[in-house]
Amino acid sequence: MIPYIIPSEGTNDLGHDSDLSLRGNGSQPVVRVKNLNVFAGEHHILKNINLEIPRNKITVLLGPSGCGKTTLLKCMNKLTDLYKELKVSGSIYIDDDDILNAQGYIPEIRQRMGLLSQRPFPLPMSIFRNVSYGIKLKGISDKKLIAHNVEKYLREVGLWEEVKDRLNQPATSLSIGQQQRLCLARGLAVKPHIILADEPTSALDPISSKIIENLFKELKKNYTIILVTHVLRQAVRLADNVVFMYYGEIIEQGPPERLFNEPATEKLKEYIYEGN
Amino acid sequence: MQKRFITDKITWTWMLFSLILILTMPLIMGVGLYLKSAPIFEHQSLWQLITGSNWSPTRGNFGFWPFISSSLYVTILSFILAVPVCLFAGIYLTQFASGTLNKIMHPVIDILAGLPSVIYGVWGILIIVPFVSKVLAPFFNVTSSGYSLFAGGIVLAIMCIPYMLNMLIEVFNTVPAGMKEASLALGATYWEAVKHVVVRKSFPGIISAYGLGLAKAFGETIAVMMVVGNRIQVSVNPFEAGYPLPALIANNYGEMLSIPMYDAALMFAALLLLVIILIINLIFRYFIYKATQQ
Ligand SMILES: Nc1ncnc2c1ncn2[C@@H]1O[C@H](COP(=O)(O)OP(=O)(O)OP(=O)(O)O)[C@@H](O)[C@H]1O
Ligand SMILES: [Mg+2]
Numbered sequence: 001m002i003p004y005i006i007p008s009e010g011t012n013d014l015g016h017d018s019d020l021s022l023r024g025n026g027s028q029p030v031v032r033v034k035n036l037n038v039f040a041g042e043h044h045i046l047k048n049i050n051l052e053i054p055r056n057k058i059t060v061l062l063g064p065s066g067c068g069k070t071t072l073l074k075c076m077n078k079l080t081d082l083y084k085e086l087k088v089s090g091s092i093y094i095d096d097d098d099i100l101n102a103q104g105y106i107p108e109i110r111q112r113m114g115l116l117s118q119r120p121f122p123l124p125m126s127i128f129r130n131v132s133y134g135i136k137l138k139g140i141s142d143k144k145l146i147a148h149n150v151e152k153y154l155r156e157v158g159l160w161e162e163v164k165d166r167l168n169q170p171a172t173s174l175s176i177g178q179q180q181r182l183c184l185a186r187g188l189a190v191k192p193h194i195i196l197a198d199e200p201t202s203a204l205d206p207i208s209s210k211i212i213e214n215l216f217k218e219l220k221k222n223y224t225i226i227l228v229t230h231v232l233r234q235a236v237r238l239a240d241n242v243v244f245m246y247y248g249e250i251i252e253q254g255p256p257e258r259l260f261n262e263p264a265t266e267k268l269k270e271y272i273y274e275g276n
Numbered sequence: 277m278q279k280r281f282i283t284d285k286i287t288w289t290w291m292l293f294s295l296i297l298i299l300t301m302p303l304i305m306g307v308g309l310y311l312k313s314a315p316i317f318e319h320q321s322l323w324q325l326i327t328g329s330n331w332s333p334t335r336g337n338f339g340f341w342p343f344i345s346s347s348l349y350v351t352i353l354s355f356i357l358a359v360p361v362c363l364f365a366g367i368y369l370t371q372f373a374s375g376t377l378n379k380i381m382h383p384v385i386d387i388l389a390g391l392p393s394v395i396y397g398v399w400g401i402l403i404i405v406p407f408v409s410k411v412l413a414p415f416f417n418v419t420s421s422g423y424s425l426f427a428g429g430i431v432l433a434i435m436c437i438p439y440m441l442n443m444l445i446e447v448f449n450t451v452p453a454g455m456k457e458a459s460l461a462l463g464a465t466y467w468e469a470v471k472h473v474v475v476r477k478s479f480p481g482i483i484s485a486y487g488l489g490l491a492k493a494f495g496e497t498i499a500v501m502m503v504v505g506n507r508i509q510v511s512v513n514p515f516e517a518g519y520p521l522p523a524l525i526a527n528n529y530g531e532m533l534s535i536p537m538y539d540a541a542l543m544f545a546a547l548l549l550l551v552i553i554l555i556i557n558l559i560f561r562y563f564i565y566k567a568t569q570q
Contacts, residue, residue, distance in 0.1 A: 124455070
């Protein structure tokens with residue numbers, strides 16, 4: 001578990017996790033997927049996936065609908081557990097812990113990743129408690145520290161000014177765009193160093209999308225971001241690393257300049273052509 | 277005028293008419309019962325009627341408290357038994373059980389919910405009444421014929437469980453999977469996700485399922501009547517017999533004309549039943565309103 005730093009007298013800011021650098025060295029991949037296979041009955045959803053996600057970069061997962069992008073993301077924080085019909089095998093190393101085969105401390109490994117889904121799913125509680133939820137799960141009970149962090153992360157996603165007078169209202173009273181930023185804030189509040197984002201802007205208007213995109217550009221200084229998107233332009237704008245999937249397989253991966261300008265496979269060529 | 281528009285108009289009028297009919301039904305029933313029971317108010321005050329414990333129709337004494345208290349006792353007892361069972365069974369089936377178990381359980385629950393109450397009554401006489409007199413009562417060091425408030429409560433609980441469980445399953449299943457995923461992703465254990473998200477999100481639905489169950493339990497007649505002993509008395513001992521309000525009406529409807537005021541008294545019993553169920557409904561509506569506000 002990444003420890004919370006209790007602010008000493010006088011300092012009121014927790015700073016950003018300087019302790020993250022303690023995890024492995026800077027060039028080592030943060031997520032390593034080894035021989036991942038997912039079946040739903042006879043249906044082979046992910047076929048022997050091997051993948052390394054570089055630190056503090058935005059890795060974009062591309063691919064036609066149904067190719068298994070969401071499933072891959074769900075494997076990374078083992079949410080596949082919720083779907084009993086899915087049979088998952090292989091390993092996924094988050095830092096150095098294999099989440100798929102870890103026993104007992106899966107919630108702690110999950111807290112190293114913030115999840116942003118296609119539609120915002122605010123928890124059925126107030127705005128404040130949506131953000132404090134994960135903090136409390138980390139065992140923090142100091143009211144001041146919690147309030148301080150709630151404000152900090154709401155500010156980080158640019159939501160504080162909009163909600164500071166209505167923190168006790170239900171989160172569902174926010175607009176969809178605001179809800180999505182709230183979901184990002186509550187994810188950041190557990191101090192992950194990876195962000196898993198599954199088409200986070202697909203339900204948003206262009207302005208809200210822009211806000212999220214800009215946040216991601218800002219966040220990648222401190223976080224490793226894995227982003228699923230169908231918007232090619234968004235991929236071009238954000239990606240440092242692109243992974244192209246097709247029917248459960250990784251067909252191509254590499255820097256965006258190469259993949260978008262000179263795709264090696266017909267399938268990617270077709271996908272880019274259709275996308276434009 | 278075109279035929280389509282005429283159809284449209286007729287459909288509208290018909291829908292409006294049905295709506296008005298449904299809305300005025302309780303009112304018509306209430307007014308009807310009130311008019312029929314009016315003579316008894318000249319005879320005794322409302323307060324005397326509700327709180328009086330003396331029931332001797334031939335002498336013109338109508339105290340309804342034994343019936344009201346029996347009804348409340350049996351209903352509350354059944355509720356205490358049914359509420360936790362439903363909650364945990366609902367959570368287990370929707371959140372933990374395998375698909376196969378669900379495939380078996382759902383039809384079973386549906387069948388149980390649809391069984392006529394007389395079957396529960398017969399079953400109560402065969403199983404619950406002996407169970408109360410031979411097992412429960414000796415355990416608590418009392419003697420009981422078995423025909424008791426306790427037996428009524430148990431039978432009523434067993435009747436209400438499938439009815440409320442069905443609604444609870446429905447309610448729990450409407451919680452989106454994404455919300456549970458969000459909670460897990462933030463570091464909750466599975467049980468925490470269920471508790472913080474599924475149960476919390478379902479809270480208004482849980483209350484309304486219980487409210488409907490309570491109203492149904494309070495008005496249930498046959499099954500309870502068959503096992504509760506039907507003795508007119510006010511008792512705090514659950515191993516004693518009782519005489520719920522619906523049983524009073526069902527048992528005495530035939531002979532009511534021979535004694536003066538008796539028909540008015542029974543109509544008043546029906547009115548009382550209607551009003552109490554209305555009050556239960558209103559109370560639960562208020563809770564639901566409160567819960568959805570949060
Ligand atoms: N729980 C499940 N049970 C059975 N099949 C599933 C399950 N989850 C996913 N699948 C199947 O796995 C395949 C990949 O689904 P997934 O949601 O990962 O695709 P995706 O790439 O995210 O698509 P999209 O871009 O439309 O979101 C689909 O064919 C889907 O039907
Ligand atoms: Mg998807």
